[in-house]
Amino acid sequence: MSEDKTLTMVTCTAPANMAVIKYWGKRDSDLILPINSSLSVTLHQDQLKTTTTAAISRDFKEDRLWLNGEEADVGHPRLQSCLREVRRLARKRRGGGDEDAAPLGLAYKVHIATENNFPTAAGLASSAAGYACLVYALARLYGVEGELSEVARQGSGSACRSMFGGFVQWHKGERPDGKDSVAQQVAPETHWPELRILVLVVSAEKKQVGSTAGMQTSVDTSPLLKHRAEALVPERIAHMVQHIRERDFEGFGQLTMRDSNQFHATCLDTFPPIFYLNDVSRRIIALAHRYNAHHGCTKVAYTFDAGPNAVIFALADTVAEFVEVVRRSFPPAPNGDRFLQGLPVGSASLAEELLSAVVLEPVPGALQYILHTKPGPGQRAGAAPA
């Protein structure tokens, strides 16, 4: 970055990710250190991404932030943590700790504008993409390179997993300072080319209990969460890594569903209990089990984050049939011409016996839309606008 221009600006994009072994609960809420490791699939940015532009200029009077076009509070503690950490790394790497040798830009105020192409705070990990993008943009702006997941983690825990493409593990780490609580790629997005992802958007409403407050209450009150984190997750992580390495959809899908259910079980064991699944979510779960039972194997696997929307994993050759099953089970509203978004889906005709075994009591209008995507790469630098 040259520092003699009046304006230095970078634009980056970052992906959302969907955990298949869930993160729920912090052991340190300042540093955002989790009580267990987690593992996620990075979603392709062609369908879901955050775009962030960050600029510094000697003409800027104060740090400012815009979220989806509206100015927001730049003083948010987590945003400030990320800013402070990136600036600290910039000083350290330029000057070996000598503040005088730091780049001139560090004295300038920053303007940040960020946009999602998907609904905010609806259980689609928008904060993960947002903080991953923010940290990457700031790092490029200040010329910082290397391991950044530890910084992104301090914005939003799951953001550290959006720093990589494909299949990503966030190691819980053991150190009190969090230096070993970092994300690591298990396999790149090219590893499992047949894997597809369907986001079934049940509701774009903001969730009633945010993740931060919810997981704190769970840590404080749920004995089942404590047991899960200590005794159950380590083995699940090891199994999931193996299923991914072997591209074993049966094992991957089964464990993905079990872990989603267990996460929501710990929410219910929280006091007062937290419910993220609603009756439509439960209908999708039952539908997936009927569909798999009909086929005699795991053809689709659901997972739900802190919201009612389902994320379905399937192999490419299952997508057309399952999408048709979903369309028959949740017939779109008459004006639902955008019911299917994202990657193209072929047409499928359903056998009568499949229909009668799997499609029971259709509920018109229960789904807003389906988004078809696949695993994708980590964050990317875009061209800086002129």
Next chain:
Amino acid sequence: MSEDKTLTMVTCTAPANMAVIKYWGKRDSDLILPINSSLSVTLHQDQLKTTTTAAISRDFKEDRLWLNGEEADVGHPRLQSCLREVRRLARKRRGGGDEDAAPLGLAYKVHIATENNFPTAAGLASSAAGYACLVYALARLYGVEGELSEVARQGSGSACRSMFGGFVQWHKGERPDGKDSVAQQVAPETHWPELRILVLVVSAEKKQVGSTAGMQTSVDTSPLLKHRAEALVPERIAHMVQHIRERDFEGFGQLTMRDSNQFHATCLDTFPPIFYLNDVSRRIIALAHRYNAHHGCTKVAYTFDAGPNAVIFALADTVAEFVEVVRRSFPPAPNGDRFLQGLPVGSASLAEELLSAVVLEPVPGALQYILHTKPGPGQRAGAAPA
């Protein structure tokens, strides 16, 4: 019982019970031995009871059974277990094991007719009342006295808790033969005279996954259930006994709600997951928490068995106000003149600040009716019809 009459007949009644520390999972499914101890409140028979008439006669050609007026399969293995056990005890007590000295009636066929005054298999423990009543009726018919909860347990696990009034613990026991897996009264129904119970009937539909199949799947697949049974329930039982002895509604109510939530959490951790709560159940849970939060203490406590109906515990001086809160939150259908059943409920007017804090988004018609009852006595012998 004299054996020279052509017909010997007895009629008994038995109560339902509602667990506050839940039973879910067997370690032996033939003997019905549970993986954890449980604790329940016996509901008053003035509102919920099973009535069973059993008769023997030399003129009867075969054993026969009627449930709510319709003939049913008398060959059901659990019913046969109860019949066999009571007849075995009759032989043993009459003759010290000598079969020849057994009462003549043991050679006769039995006719059994049983009726519930509440919906069957809707999460209201109808099988508990049913088997408790059956075993008591058979025991009186054959002149068997003494400990019968071990026999009732072999009909339906929770039936053993319906053999006593008030507050009842079912000890899980340690022996493989189940001789120590018996029910015991913790306190009689007179112990806590202010305690009241409201059954909020959400749906009288039969449940989708029966308890027997559901709990077996949970034992086979839920690691959280295993942990709950082994590590969490023993302490909860001890605390619950203490709360009951001290008539500590705050402690009793808190633990009742937590244990209900944890039971449903283990259902969700089951694979495939089991859902007994629906969106109306969840609204009732949220309403109870808002109501308690408004009052700054635990005024009402919910618990849900294997179905969507809520059972609410409260002290007598809370009932009128909370019933009005429920009526405002779930306005009865226009023909809902039987909305409130059971013990009388006084009228209450709600303060404006209570209404605005607690009654949000009413859902008309979501509740069928409310049944007001209280803890009651164990099974009773009725007058034998002429």
